[in-house]
Amino acid sequence: MSRIKCFWLVVTVIMQISFAGAAFAKPIEINWWHAMRGARGEVVQKIVDGFNSSQSEYKVIPTYKGAYDEVVNAGVAAVRAGKQPHILQSFEVGTQTMMMSGAIYPVYQLMADKGYKIDWSQYLQPVLSYYMNADGNLMSMPFNSSTPVMYYNVDLFKKAGIPMLSKDKPITWDQVGEITGKLVKAGVKGGLVTAWQSWTQIENYSAIHNIPFASKANGYEGLDTKLLINNDKVVNHIARLKRWMGDKRFYYGGQKYQGPKSEFIAQNAGLYIDSISGIAKLKKAVKDFTWDVAPLPVESWMKEPQNSIIGGASLWVFKGLPKQDYAGVAAFLNYLAGNGPQILWHKATGYFPITLTAYNQLKSEGYYKENPLQEVGIKQLTRRIPTKISRGLRLGYFIQIRNIINEELELVWNDSKTPQQALDSAVARSNIKLREFESIYK
Amino acid sequence: MIKKRSYFKTQTLPYFLILPQLLITAAFFYWPAVQGIVASFQLSDPFGFRSRFVWFDNYIALFRDPLYLKSIETTLLFSGLVAIVSITCGLFLATMANRALRLTSLTRTLLIWPYAIAPAISGILWLFLLHPSYGVVAIGMEKWLGIDWNPLLKSSNAMLMIVLASAWKNISYNFVFFLAGLQAVPHSLIEAAAMDGASPFRRFWAITFPLLSPTMFFVTVMTIIFSFFESFGIIHAVTQGGPGGSTNILVYKVYQDGFIGLNLGSSSAQSVVLMALIILITVLQFKYVERKVQYTG
Numbered sequence: 001m002s003r004i005k006c007f008w009l010v011v012t013v014i015m016q017i018s019f020a021g022a023a024f025a026k027p028i029e030i031n032w033w034h035a036m037r038g039a040r041g042e043v044v045q046k047i048v049d050g051f052n053s054s055q056s057e058y059k060v061i062p063t064y065k066g067a068y069d070e071v072v073n074a075g076v077a078a079v080r081a082g083k084q085p086h087i088l089q090s091f092e093v094g095t096q097t098m099m100m101s102g103a104i105y106p107v108y109q110l111m112a113d114k115g116y117k118i119d120w121s122q123y124l125q126p127v128l129s130y131y132m133n134a135d136g137n138l139m140s141m142p143f144n145s146s147t148p149v150m151y152y153n154v155d156l157f158k159k160a161g162i163p164m165l166s167k168d169k170p171i172t173w174d175q176v177g178e179i180t181g182k183l184v185k186a187g188v189k190g191g192l193v194t195a196w197q198s199w200t201q202i203e204n205y206s207a208i209h210n211i212p213f214a215s216k217a218n219g220y221e222g223l224d225t226k227l228l229i230n231n232d233k234v235v236n237h238i239a240r241l242k243r244w245m246g247d248k249r250f251y252y253g254g255q256k257y258q259g260p261k262s263e264f265i266a267q268n269a270g271l272y273i274d275s276i277s278g279i280a281k282l283k284k285a286v287k288d289f290t291w292d293v294a295p296l297p298v299e300s301w302m303k304e305p306q307n308s309i310i311g312g313a314s315l316w317v318f319k320g321l322p323k324q325d326y327a328g329v330a331a332f333l334n335y336l337a338g339n340g341p342q343i344l345w346h347k348a349t350g351y352f353p354i355t356l357t358a359y360n361q362l363k364s365e366g367y368y369k370e371n372p373l374q375e376v377g378i379k380q381l382t383r384r385i386p387t388k389i390s391r392g393l394r395l396g397y398f399i400q401i402r403n404i405i406n407e408e409l410e411l412v413w414n415d416s417k418t419p420q421q422a423l424d425s426a427v428a429r430s431n432i433k434l435r436e437f438e439s440i441y442k
Numbered sequence: 443m444i445k446k447r448s449y450f451k452t453q454t455l456p457y458f459l460i461l462p463q464l465l466i467t468a469a470f471f472y473w474p475a476v477q478g479i480v481a482s483f484q485l486s487d488p489f490g491f492r493s494r495f496v497w498f499d500n501y502i503a504l505f506r507d508p509l510y511l512k513s514i515e516t517t518l519l520f521s522g523l524v525a526i527v528s529i530t531c532g533l534f535l536a537t538m539a540n541r542a543l544r545l546t547s548l549t550r551t552l553l554i555w556p557y558a559i560a561p562a563i564s565g566i567l568w569l570f571l572l573h574p575s576y577g578v579v580a581i582g583m584e585k586w587l588g589i590d591w592n593p594l595l596k597s598s599n600a601m602l603m604i605v606l607a608s609a610w611k612n613i614s615y616n617f618v619f620f621l622a623g624l625q626a627v628p629h630s631l632i633e634a635a636a637m638d639g640a641s642p643f644r645r646f647w648a649i650t651f652p653l654l655s656p657t658m659f660f661v662t663v664m665t666i667i668f669s670f671f672e673s674f675g676i677i678h679a680v681t682q683g684g685p686g687g688s689t690n691i692l693v694y695k696v697y698q699d700g701f702i703g704l705n706l707g708s709s710s711a712q713s714v715v716l717m718a719l720i721i722l723i724t725v726l727q728f729k730y731v732e733r734k735v736q737y738t739g
Contacts, residue, residue: 069702076488076704097704101489253575254594255684262575400703410686414595429509436503436705440487 027059030328031085035071043348047341051332058328079103084318086329091313093398098316099139105319108138114330122356126307126381129391131314134220140314141333144351147308147377148200151272154290160186165294167376172300180249183270190251193260195274198405207309207390209302219394223438227430230423238419242412252413255406276377280350293373295380306390308380396437401430481710488704500711517691521669527609532616540624557614561672565679568607597688600681604689608673616661623657692716
């Protein structure tokens with residue numbers, strides 16, 4: 001065979017293969033970068049498999065890109081290189097950064113453009129409101145949402161002769177003082193520990209008591225927002241915790257959850273405030289005592305406590321990708337909000353279902369009768385319509401601001417500053433960050 | 443006379459031969475460094491859609507920030523402590539090991555191990571010993587010695603903890619170099635001094651120590667560079683810069699502001715300052731310390 005003949009043979013074979021390929025059109029690939037590892041990652045894969053097998057036009061490819069901050073960084077780098085994924089999971093504190101980025105395709109617009117008529121009122125409002133813009137349009141699709149609740153050690157309560165707590169009606173902070181006093185008297189090393197102090201003791205405390213966290217409706221209505229957490233109510237709350245530290249009624253176990261959680265597991269503390277995601281962790285780790293869940297305490301003057309606010313992450317859609325891909329993205333987000341995936345997600349991870357229909361279906365199936373712990377957070381989250389103050393927080397450089405708050409609180413706990421000084425300083429330092437953020441977008 | 447020097451016939455060949463090295467240095471060092479310097483003069487959003495040239499604003503903001511100045515202080519304290527602890531212990535162990543050379547093939551290997559451990563893992567190991575809630579040693583100290591050990595709240599405890607974790611890792615590195623240095627010290631000198639009636643301690647100070655000075659110099663530079671940069675993993679695992687920012691050294695602040703906070707301008711300015719600082723320290727060391735170093739035995 002001559003060389004030329006050989007060449008033509010190869011060309012024909014290649015062309016035949018590619019035509020055959022065109023006949024069986026490959027599905028459009030949709031990339032989703034997320035931060036869900038381990039068991040949660042497996043549930044993500046299950047949900048995606050469900051979508052992929054339900055149709056043949058699109059194929060969602062989920063990729064674990066590391067912790068939340070690493071996923072956001074991967075997204076930033078990808079956008080800069082023009083190789084962004086379709087969907088990126090970003091944590092709630094990054095909301096303002098993502099919203100202002102100019103790189104995203106707002107979810108409400110995407111769904112409307114692709115012809116999905118979604119009744120947003122059928123969603124859990126405090127979850128949606130965290131990701132809405134000032135006009136009430138949804139910018140990103142809520143994915144994993146949690147809220148803080150209070151865990152307590154049933155055995156220690158019995159030992160100290162304290163009645164068990166209600167799952168619906170929150171106790172007051174005064175009662176927390178009495179309970180922790182009794183616990184310490186009964187020989188427990190400490191009364192209350194709290195994880196994620198900025199989120200639980202300042203952000204959620206402010207939301208529940210309808211105290212503005214920052215001006216301009218917590219930052220929703222403008223970048224020229226200023227922190228307001230050095231108000232009397234928050235200062236008094238921190239001062240009270242500091243006072244309790246003196247007689248061990250409050251115990252500081254670190255900024256994140258590991259330290260406080262191990263104090264609770266070691267029965268060094270009878271009360272423990274942490275995200276509802278702690279339910280799964282405690283179920284696994286606690287073997288030698290029984291525990292239960294109650295809503296977060298409120299002040300006695302707050303007759304109608306507001307909703308608590310969420311933590312977690314949402315899904316952002318990047319713009320600038322081939323047009324035909326977006327129909328697939330919208331189809332996937334629509335699928336994700338359906339009852340099947342929502343119920344699977346809630347049952348496996350404890351994160352909230354984002355729609356009322358999924359919640360109601362779980363209710364009618366009797367899921368919460370069997371798992372009453374799982375409902376405490378949802379009830380606390382949905383007990384009132386969110387106000388402009390309790391709907392969420394929208395701050396630039398929020399991650400640094402949280403760091404600042406954590407640092408200043410630690411300076412209160414170790415006697416370096418008074419609560420007023422620390423919160424004044426937290427406000428002053430955070431405002432510098434807010435002005436820096438504002439100046440970028442001028 | 444025989445010409446010892448070999449030379450290239452063409453002018454281009456040597457450049458061609460070092461080209462790969464140059465390309466790697468340019469791609470992985472100079473290019474990012476230049477990018478960092480450019481970014482340090484800009485105010486930009488994370489995604490890079492808007493960036494504005496702001497002259498020295500990032501630097502001015504940095505040096506007006508009392509926390510940044512405190513971070514410099516913390517870094518100097520931290521690296522000073524790490525250098526003192528790891529060099530003293532490394533030298534002590536090396537002197538001891540040098541005396542018992544027969545044992546050393548096994549002991550040496552064992553003593554080098556900690557250096558092979560990644561900084562983050564070293565941090566975690568020390569955390570399991572010294573965390574107030576689940577650290578074995580910490581719980582023991584409180585139970586039996588009544589020491590109120592709490593690195594989550596006490597700055598001094600936190601600093602001590604990261605110094606221990608960093609120094610522990612570096613002792614073995616220093617040990618290897620000191621041991622090599624000690625073995626190069628001529629025995630005749632020490633024997634002569636011994637015959638003159640010098641005590642072991644005096645022999646060490648008058649003979650061994652000065653002859654070790656090149657090693658000492660090298661080890662000091664390496665330890666300081668280690669504590670400036672590589673200690674990142676330890677801090678990230680152990681304190682995350684806390685409590686109240688008291689262990690927030692420069693390199694950790696760069697990470698927090700840049701990687702977590704996405705404040706790229708400030709973070710780049712901090713990197714440039716860090717780079718300048720490390721260049722300054724190295725130059726100073728070479729200029730003033732090296733003069734006193736004896737390289738010949």
